[in-house]
Amino acid sequence: MSSVLPGTQTRTLECVAEKFVVDFAKNSGVARERWHSQQSKAYYQRLTGEFIGRSQSQKWATDEALLETPEFTLTMLGQLCQRVAKKHRAMAKVYEIVRSMAAASARVNNEAHEVRQLSAQVQQQLALRVDNLEAQLNGTDLMHLGIVHCEQVFARWQTGHYLSFSPAGRCYVALQELYWGTFGDALRFGSTLQASELIEQARALAISQLAQDVNASARTRHYYYEWLMFPSTPDMMESKEALAWLGDDCDSDNHPVIFATTQTHMGVSLGMPRICSAMRLGSAMVDEMFN
Known part of the structure; x- marks a missing residue:
């Protein structure tokens, strides 16, 4: 089964599948985390129906107690990691979450023997998957792969794949897309110099494409609402929810530009410049994402 969901532009983003599996782990059972907005929660719930299967999720939804059980969480995580998430970052994050869940349960010593066995089995499967992915990465030219991935992502932007979103x-x-994909792997496993060069490539392409989207030079300043305005399309509300979910982990203090961009329902953060150019906006967003 393909990890890319059919449908609107938001569902064809490769990062959606990777982040969803991590969020499923974070928001299940004892590891449940609070959503920062109703928009994020709504989009996550919609994805749950898509990735798990509507008939199955509806059946589970009739029994809320089942959704809270570690058996359900571990079984579903094992399945999702096999058929949905493909990249190292997501696998590593889920592995750490499962380990933390197991450690927390061990401290209170309230898990049945069958649950401990299932947890150990899932951890073993994840550890093997992470090791295999790391071995593949260490045997490749990460710099080249990172450059190619970066060029591919910005080419998709240039050809209109992200037009349902604000600039x-x-x-x-x-x-x-870069963070959850091969580019992100290259940043983590490559040298410091390679990571710096890749980030600068992303910065230059981001600034250039932002300027093109508003038909101006990279240094021309615009009021912030021109950068944050969504085009009027049939998918506008879903795009807003998707963006809120993708940026749900950010906060206004550490990621003011990303927060203002993704959490449009919350008002503009103080750190978001009210008048800014493509150069300032793109550079700030790259720094908040990767530095």
Whole structure:
């Protein structure tokens, strides 16, 4: 089964599948985390129906107690990691979450023997998957792969794949694609110099494409609402929800530009410049994402 969902532009983003599996792990059972907005929660719930299967999720939804059980969480995580998430970052994050869940349960010593066995089995499967992915990465030219991935993502932006988002939203979506994909792997496993060069490539492409989207030079300043305005399309509300979900982990203090871009329902953060150019906006967003 393909990890890319059919349908609107938001569902064809490769980062959606990777982030969803991590969020499923974070928001299940004892590891449940609070959503920062109703928009994020709504989009996540919609994805749950798509990735798990509507008939199955509806059946589970009739029994809320089942959704809270570690058996359900671990079984579903094992399945999702096999058929949905493909990249190292997501696998590593899920592995750490499962380990933390197991450690927390061990401290209170309230898990049945069958659950401990299932947890150990899932951890073993994830550890093997992470090791295999790392071995593949260490045997490749990460710099080349990172460059190619970066060029591919920005080429998709240039050819209209992210047009349902605001100009700033398109930039964030592109950076999310890089973060969860091969580009992100190259940053983590490559040298410091390679990572710096890749980030500068992403910065230059982000600034250039932002300027093109508003038909101006990279240094021309615009009021912030021009960067944050969504085009009027049939998919506008879903695009807003998707962007809110993709940026749900950010906060207004540490990621003011990303927060203003993704959490448009919350008002503009103080750190978001009220008048800014493509150069300032794109550079700030790259720094908040990767530095």
